[in-house]
Amino acid sequence: MTSVDELRQKIAELEAKLANVSKKNAPRREKIVTISSDVLDSNPYSRLMALKRMGIVNNYEQIREFTVAVVGVGGVGSVTAEMLTRCGIGRLLLFDYDKVELANMNRLFFQPHQSGLSKVQAAAETLININPDVDIHTYNYNITTVENFDNFVKTLTTSSLTNGPVDLVLSCVDNFEARFTINTACNEFNLNWFESGVSENAVSGHIQFLAPGETACFACAPPLIVASNIDEKTLKRDGVCAASLPTTMGIIAGFLVQNTLKYLLQFGQVTNYLGYNALNDFFPTMSLRPNPNCEDSNCRLRQAEFLAKPRPEQAQEAVEDVGPIHESNEYGISLIDESKDEKENIAVAEGLALAYTVPGVPDTIPLEQAQEATNSDDVSLEELMKQMKAI
């Protein structure tokens, strides 16, 4: 028979083991009240505060005052959230209603042991361990349903660190409906946001900055790539699941957060539209003006407000402004192509179609053919408009 002493010894051993394992899982540091520039191995902010010394950012500490909403915590959103957390953002709101699966393991961030957990819960656990200074809030619901939309909007407009609207919304969703929902909310409540996307063949992506009234909204101009009417779930069930790569998604998240940092901390230039084609390392950029005839009445309202706004630099801008390339068209869209002399190659996968089709290129491009559509200066906006009407 086992003696009491032996049992006690066994208990002591198990308790020590458990304490050790728990220690391994516990956050490694206390919250930091004031971030410092001290060059110490123990200072997680030293390399960020060095941006001030390097003359890049004037006010790095200000990052702690901002609240950013990340909608969609998948391949792009999870890395976006991690980058913002490591940069020490003040508050982070995470929206998703999906669960972690082993099929997500070909992208960064989630780990196999998190399979089955909700994405927002798994993400929050990892992020709080990485940087306990960030105030993380999670919202485990689908924003596109009517009852959740109200909740979504209320959260976006009251959840900053001063109970006001969030400073920026980052769309990292993977479907048209959710993008449209974010667009509707941001137009109504005048919230600036970034849209992001990766193609279903995994080798191209983009980010786009949307400032209601100032730049084209998601309803002003059809997005460059939209899902066709084929339901994505049907595609998936038929064995035609989308491809994805940790590279493309990591790069798009990097572009998204880099431009977020430029926007919030006011350095460099925020790019209105930045594309990425992985096959030939091509990066198209452009700006899209809002459409005066946009179907979203709140977009038209924001446009009127923007035009009426007194701008001290207006006199100067009048000189610099190149004006719309095309004076007027039925859609009222001004497309300013900033990547002149270069061709935009967008390979689209089955179930996707180019919204701006080009003469000679079929509306829906079959998967196998991997054709490239050219959206260059050679194509007039009038031609694009004609094509859009035909859609």
Place this chain on the structure above:
Amino acid sequence: MTSVDELRQKIAELEAKLANVSKKNAPRREKIVTISSDVLDSNPYSRLMALKRMGIVNNYEQIREFTVAVVGVGGVGSVTAEMLTRCGIGRLLLFDYDKVELANMNRLFFQPHQSGLSKVQAAAETLININPDVDIHTYNYNITTVENFDNFVKTLTTSSLTNGPVDLVLSCVDNFEARFTINTACNEFNLNWFESGVSENAVSGHIQFLAPGETACFACAPPLIVASNIDEKTLKRDGVCAASLPTTMGIIAGFLVQNTLKYLLQFGQVTNYLGYNALNDFFPTMSLRPNPNCEDSNCRLRQAEFLAKPRPEQAQEAVEDVGPIHESNEYGISLIDESKDEKENIAVAEGLALAYTVPGVPDTIPLEQAQEATNSDDVSLEELMKQMKAI
């Protein structure tokens, strides 16, 4: 006194807790012998194998046959290793001799609880958990010392899955000496490699493909940015530590692994040199020909071998080849600028100098002034050569 039953019960409780925690830390899946295209939530390769169905890659499974060496497991190297692991690379060799510190937490990958561990050990633990199919080998030493160099070279030349040379070397180191060491090894043993780098002000970076004899080696042409003679450690001790961002490093790692995938799995076009300027989202590309007068005799040997190599497509290439822009110069460098009509803006930090200086721009650009050097078509190669001679 506590009864034996109570003690036994306590032991059972502790064992259950421990089992639960251990389960949380254990890898979540068994090794997968043959990767499948099955569209199942439980298949970690489904989204990668979909690249075949999408017409992007012919032979995704082949990734398991390749061995890649990642030299330097810091801000770029750790993310590079994670991306390759999630893509299911066959074997990964990790070289570093540094330890994880809290000061690294502003970049992706490492977590606070890993502070104090060697970077290669911490990385291997995380990666094996993410994908147990990848065969990870770690080398915890400084490759630049004489005795370690022999070890380094032996490893690179005998560690593939068939005991031959590795398929690709990825340089993710942060100093000139280590880059030069990799260059020397790769020229001697005819290994293709990618070099990568991020500027000390954190807002620019690049990747470069180096095929001995075929493209310029690291000794053929001075790199675009080189550290000046000021010792980096002195700078650090003086409180002038380099800045870094998870965005820039994640993007450079993404470019590096994306081009690695294109190289190994033969899709798209491998870019010889791809730069990134975060301030204005500018991405210069170019190709550098090898220098016939390169100081590295092995580089000259590889050049002779390359020229002597029978190439079936030579007739065709003769037509496509644009030829060197400048027929000859003392340095024998042909610089092919592929980003015509655009300007390259490189902001360099203290302790760094542009190797290709431009007339009118001082050799060393002071930190505070954050000047931009223009490396465009306006500047002749002869002018660059003249400047280089003056260095």
